[in-house]
Each structure stands twice: as structure tokens, then as C-alpha cells.
Amino acid sequence: MKFLKQNYLLIIILLVAIFFRFYQIKTFPGGLFPDEAANGLDINSIFKGDIQPFYERGNGREALFFYLLAASVSVFGRGPWQHHIVTGMVGVTEVLATYFLTKRLFGKNVALLASFFMACSSYAVMLNRNGFRANLIPLFTTLTFLFIVKFFQTPEFQAKSRALSALLAGLSFGLGFYTYISYRMMIPLLIGMGFLLWMANRSQTRELFRRYTKPKIIFATGFIIAFSWIGIYFIQHPGAFVGRAGQVSIFNKDYNHGDIPGLFLKVTKKTLLSFFTQGDLNWRHNVSGFPFLSLFLSPFFAISLTLFTLAWIRFLYQVLRQKLEQQTVYQALVAVWFWFMIVPEITTAEGIPHGLRLIGVIPPIFILGAWSVNKVWTWLKKLFPSNQSQWAFAAAFLGIILIYNYYLVFQIAAKSPNDYYAFRSDLTDVSKYLNERSNKSQTYLVLDTFSVQTVDYFTTTTNNPYILEDPAQSYKVNLKKNDQVVFTMSSLFDSIKFCQTHPTAKLAKQVINQFGLTAMTVYEQRNLKGDKCEPITNPGFNTNPTQQ
Numbered sequence: 001m002k003f004l005k006q007n008y009l010l011i012i013i014l015l016v017a018i019f020f021r022f023y024q025i026k027t028f029p030g031g032l033f034p035d036e037a038a039n040g041l042d043i044n045s046i047f048k049g050d051i052q053p054f055y056e057r058g059n060g061r062e063a064l065f066f067y068l069l070a071a072s073v074s075v076f077g078r079g080p081w082q083h084h085i086v087t088g089m090v091g092v093t094e095v096l097a098t099y100f101l102t103k104r105l106f107g108k109n110v111a112l113l114a115s116f117f118m119a120c121s122s123y124a125v126m127l128n129r130n131g132f133r134a135n136l137i138p139l140f141t142t143l144t145f146l147f148i149v150k151f152f153q154t155p156e157f158q159a160k161s162r163a164l165s166a167l168l169a170g171l172s173f174g175l176g177f178y179t180y181i182s183y184r185m186m187i188p189l190l191i192g193m194g195f196l197l198w199m200a201n202r203s204q205t206r207e208l209f210r211r212y213t214k215p216k217i218i219f220a221t222g223f224i225i226a227f228s229w230i231g232i233y234f235i236q237h238p239g240a241f242v243g244r245a246g247q248v249s250i251f252n253k254d255y256n257h258g259d260i261p262g263l264f265l266k267v268t269k270k271t272l273l274s275f276f277t278q279g280d281l282n283w284r285h286n287v288s289g290f291p292f293l294s295l296f297l298s299p300f301f302a303i304s305l306t307l308f309t310l311a312w313i314r315f316l317y318q319v320l321r322q323k324l325e326q327q328t329v330y331q332a333l334v335a336v337w338f339w340f341m342i343v344p345e346i347t348t349a350e351g352i353p354h355g356l357r358l359i360g361v362i363p364p365i366f367i368l369g370a371w372s373v374n375k376v377w378t379w380l381k382k383l384f385p386s387n388q389s390q391w392a393f394a395a396a397f398l399g400i401i402l403i404y405n406y407y408l409v410f411q412i413a414a415k416s417p418n419d420y421y422a423f424r425s426d427l428t429d430v431s432k433y434l435n436e437r438s439n440k441s442q443t444y445l446v447l448d449t450f451s452v453q454t455v456d457y458f459t460t461t462t463n464n465p466y467i468l469e470d471p472a473q474s475y476k477v478n479l480k481k482n483d484q485v486v487f488t489m490s491s492l493f494d495s496i497k498f499c500q501t502h503p504t505a506k507l508a509k510q511v512i513n514q515f516g517l518t519a520m521t522v523y524e525q526r527n528l529k530g531d532k533c534e535p536i537t538n539p540g541f542n543t544n545p546t547q548q
Contacts, residue, residue: 009112010099016402017095017119020409021088021128026081028414029129031425032454033284036083036131040457043070053178053230060240062230064178065133078458080428083131091128094139095119098363101146104153105330106371113370114363116398122408123279123292123355124362130284130423137183138362140176141341144169144186145333151215166215170222177230182344182360184241189340193333200319248350255349268346274353275301275365283422285355287408292355294404296397297369300376304368308335338364373397417515421543424454426489426519429511431458433486433520440465442483446474446491446498475501479525484508487521492537495521499533506531517541 004011032040035058042055043066055061068086076082095115103111118124127135147169154162173190176183201208234241250256256263275293280286293301311331318324341360348357381390413419420426430445434455437443445455445466452468459465469477471491475498479485485505487495499505502525509522517538 010115013099013112013116013119014092014096016116017092018088020120020125020405021091022085023410024414025084025088025129028410028419029084029284029423029425030080030420031423031428032080032083032131032457033423034451034453036423037454037457039066039069039083039131039133040073040078040460041453042066043073044457044460046070047074052233054233054237054240056240062133062178062180064175065136069131078460080131080423080425084129087128087131087135090135090139091124094124094128094142094363097139097142097146098366101142101149101363102367102370104146104149105334105367106374109377110367110370110374113373114366117297117366117369117401118362120402120405121362121366122287122290122294122405122413124366125405125409126284126286126413127355127359127362132180132284132356134180134182134356134359136179137176137360140172140179140183141186141337141360142363143172144176144190145337147172149330156211162215163218166218167222170219170224171226173219174223174226177227180359182341182357185340185343185360189336193336196316196319197324197329200322200324203322248348250347250349252349263349264346267349267352270352271342271345271358274358278353280351280353280355282351282355283413283416283419287413288416288418290408290412292353292358293365293369294401296401296404297373300372301365301369304372305335305338308332308368308371309339312336334364334367337361338368417513417517417541420513420515421489421541424451424489426511426513427451427454428458429513430486430488430520431455433509433511433522434459434466435462437484438462438465439484440467442480443467444469444474444477444479444483444485446471446485446487446494448490451488451490474498479505481525481527483525485523487523489517489519489538489541490543492518492521492535492543495523495535496537498523499535503533504528504531505533507534507536510536 038058039061042057042061042063045052045055046066047070053063055063055066065086068090069083072082072086095118098118099111099115102114147165151162151165151169154165156162173186176186198205198208248255250260250263250267274280274291276291276298278289279292281288286292291298308331311328312335315324315328315332318328338361341364342358344360345352345354345357348354377394380393384390384393431454434443434445435458440463443466445452446469447455448471449468455466456464466486469485471494474485474491474494477485479502485498487498502523504525504527505523506526506528507521508524509520511519513519518536521536523533
């Protein structure tokens with residue numbers, strides 16, 4: 001009871017985080033985008049005993065997330081929600097980790113606000129409801145900083161606690177390399193901050209060596225234990241360390257057309273504005289087009305970002321004078337965290353703003369917003385000494401943010417046919433039908449080689465009972481009696497030419513989704529007079545999702 005009394009607000013926030021990430025999880029999103037399903041194909045390899053730290057499919061993928069998925073699939077089976085509950089739990093854990101880190105940096109009130117904003121943020125929630133491994137980045141960056149800060153805040157006489165914090169910091173830092181390419185920015189970030197902290201105490205180099213040699217060895221041990229497996233892989237496959245970054249870089253001539261500075265400024269402007277005006281249009285990364293931060297929180301974020309960036313400049317001045325102030329160091333840390341994690345976005349030119357590449361900024365943007373909100377709250381408490389007025393204002397402000405984000409996630413995204421298609425939810429119905437029919441010799445699936453990854457994964461246990469046909473060439477298929485041809489949402493248009501060349505094929509099945517759109521059609525060759533093949537399409541609906 002004492003624990004509940006002391007932490008009831010945190011518990012409420014965690015319940016909010018759980019609700020936003022798991023409510024309607026079986027139907028929203030109702031499918032796996034092929035990139036998500038590719039993770040499942042690597043899970044198949046894991047189940048067959050192919051244990052790797054990195055898998056080559058799709059420009060290469062770090063493997064930690066796949067092992068978490070494998071655990072879920074082994075218990076609950078294959079399906080969209082079995083993947084999405086994993087990122088949901090990761091998101092809830094991120095909220096908790098952000099609370100503990102922020103509490104150490106700026107106190108309990110800022111920590112509660114930051115974790116609340118993250119718990120219900122439409123941007124964070126939409127990412128936590130997809131099945132991408134990048135969701136692990138905010139968790140491991142936050143844990144790394146948490147254990148480093150805890151180490152420095154722990155008195156020297158508590159040697160065991162300091163040693164444990166150093167070990168956990170090393171482990172967290174090392175495990176982060178099994179997540180997503182943008183995590184690599186933690187290398188210059190930690191090295192740079194470490195160097196500046198040494199510079200601020202350079203006159204005490206011998207004392208620093210004596211005090212921190214053992215903790216650094218412990219940190220390095222934890223890091224090596226965690227990193228060595230994938231580190232060896234990177235040594236053997238150096239190209240995997242940078243992955244796809246070079247293909248979408250602003251230094252790629254196909255994007256910059258000889259004007260790198262101009263493209264850099266354009267991308268940076270769009271990225272910064274994405275927190276205030278228009279965010280990512282991709283439904284898998286964001287509620288399409290809405291800013292990453294609500295208009296109720298973004299002004300506070302802007303104020304804090306300005307002040308904390310100035311604190312970074314003040315921090316450099318204090319380094320030169322060898323006289324650091326603790327709050328300046330903490331503010332500079334959050335500022336550099338944001339600016340370093342924005343680099344993977346502003347050095348690329350594809351799909352900007354890109355919510356997935358920006359995922360590393362999620363903890364700092366809510367810490368920044370919470371800091372200024374708390375400052376305003378402190379000022380209002382002095383201006384309005386009445387407790388009733390104070391709590392009425394707080395309840396109204398937080399309630400508006402909660403309702404706004406709920407509306408975006410569950411009234412706009414969950415009820416959007418574009419979100420349904422962005423996750424290729426139609427392929428869930430297609431896979432279910434193929435598994436039930438389970439007749440490979442007489443079943444043709446009209447689908448492209450990228451999208452078929454979803455069907456490949458969902459039909460693993462029935463040995464993929466279909467023959468894949470190129471949509472553009474599907475009309476040429478040579479059908480025998482009782483053969484079936486399955487069209488998905490992306491290939492419905494191809495059924496027009498198919499019906500022209502196979503007039504005696506009969507519509508055997510049509511699945512209509514909750515938005516009144518045709519999700520799939522099945523045509524069967526019956527060779528009966530009077531049958532007429534009638535193509536069915538979704539006029540006006542865009543079936544060309546961005547493959548990101």
C-alpha cells in the first residue's frame with residue numbers, strides 16, 4: 001500500500017501507456033507490411049537453428065528484435081498482433097525507463113510529465129504499434145544514459161552499486177548495436193561527452209585515473225560481453241555496419257544533383273518543422289501528416305530546445321573554465337542527445353520527414369517538453385495559490401493532450417482505409433484463405449515479389465500453398481478446370497486484363513474489409529457456358545504504398 005501511495009501517478013501513466021499500445025491490437029493494425037513480415041522470415045531461420053547476430057535480408061537487419069519476436073510467435077503463433085505486442089511492450093518499458101532517467105536529471109515532476117507525454121503521444125504510439133526493430137533504440141539509449149547518470153550520482157563508498165551501474169551501462173550500450181543503424185550515433189555522442197567531461201577536470205587527470213580506471217574496465221567488460229557477437233560480424237562484413245544509409249544519403253548524386261548544402265538545409269528545415277506542422281505522411285510511422293508533437297506541447301518543446309542548446313554552449317564555456325554546474329551538464333546532455341539523434345534524418349533525403357529514422361529523438365523531445373511545462377506550472381502555482389485552481393488547470397491541460405492523442409490514434413488512424421492498406425492488412429485475409437485451401441498445384445497468387453514476403457511468412461506452416469504470378473503477366477496464366485487465381489488489393493487492377501483473356505473464369509470469393517473496399521478476389525476456372533469473368537476493383541483508392 002505504501003508503494004502504491006507513493007507511485008500511484010506513475011502506475012496510472014503506465015496504464016495509459018498500456019492502453020494506447022494494446023487497445024484493439026488484434027485489428028489495428030490488422031496486417032504486417034512486407035518489411036515487418038521479412039522479420040518473420042528471419043524468425044523462420046531462427047526456428048531452424050540459424051542463429052545469427054545480423055541477417056542479410058532487406059539490406060541487413062540487426063537480430064535482437066527477432067529473438068523477442070520469436071519468443072512471442074512460439075507462444076502465440078503467427079499473425080500481425082503477435083508481432084505488434086512485442087513493440088507494444090518495448091514502448092511501455094521505454095516510458096518507464098524515461099521516467100527513471102528524467103527523475104535523476106530534473107526531478108519527479110518533470111519525470112512524470114515526460115513519461116505521460118510519451119505514454120499517450122500519437123507519434124510514439126504509432127511506432128510502438130508497428131513491428132519494426134527500430135523501436136528498441138529509445139529503450140537502449142535511455143537505459144545507457146540512466147545507468148551512466150546513476151553511476152555518477154552514486155556516492156563512492158557504495159562501491160557495489162557503482163560497479164553494477166557501470167556494468168549495466170556497458171551492457172545497455174553494447175546491446176543497442178543489435179537494434180537499428182541510427183543507434184550508431186551513440187558512439188560519437190558518448191565519446192564526445194566523455195572527452196569534454198575529462199577536459200573540464202583535466203587538472204585532476206591523475207586523480208581521475210585513480211577513481212575511474214576500475215569503473216571503466218567494468219563498463220568495457222559489459223560492453224564487450226554484449227557487443228562482441230555482432231562486433232565480430234561487422235569485422236567480417238564491414239559493409240553491414242553502414243547498411244542502406246549510403247543509398248539514401250544526401251551525398252548520393254541521385255538526390256543532391258550537385259547541391260549538397262542546399263539539400264541539407266532543405267531536409268533540416270522539413271525535419272525541424274515536422275514537430276510543429278507536417279510530420280511523416282507514412283501511416284506506419286505516424287498519423288499521416290500530423291506533426292510529431294501536438295500543438296499543446298510543441299511550444300514548450302521549442303522553448304526547452306532553445307534553452308538547452310544554449311546550455312550546451314554554456315557547458316563548453318564551463319569546460320574551458322574547469323567549473324561545471326550539474327544542471328548545465330544535464331541540460332547539455334539532453335540537447336546533444338536530441339541533436340545527435342536527428343543526424344540520421346538530416347543526412348538522408350528519402351521520405352523526409354521520416355518518423356522511423358527520427359525514432360532516437362523520442363525520449364529527449366518529451367523530456368524537453370516536460371521541463372518547460374513544469375517551469376510554467378511552478379510559475380502558475382505562485383500566481384494562483386489556490387490548490388483547486390492549480391489542479392483544475394493541470395487536469396484540463398493533461399486531459400486535452402490525452403483526448404487529442406486518443407482522437408488521432410483511435411478515431412483517425414484506426415478508422416482510416418489508408419492505414420489499413422499501409423500495413424497490407426489485405427494480405428492477412430489472403431494468407432488465411434491460402435492456408436485453408438492449401439492446394440499449391442491449383443492455386444495462383446497474383447502479387448509482386450516484395451509484398452509476397454507477408455504471404456510467405458503467414459503460410460509457412462502449410463509450405464506456401466500457391467504459385468506466384470507476376471501481376472503484369474497474370475493474364476497469361478494457363479488455367480485448367482478448378483484452378484484458382486487470387487488477386488490482392490495491389491493487383492485487383494490486373495484482374496481486368498485477366499478476365500478479358502479468361503472469360504469463363506468465375507468469381508469464387510470476394511472479401512470486403514470494414515471500409516467497404518475489396519481486400520481480395522478469387523477466380524476459379526470452371527469451363528462452363530454462361531459463366532462470365534467480372535473484374536472487381538477499388539476505383540479511386542491508391543494501392544501504391546511507399547516501400548520504406
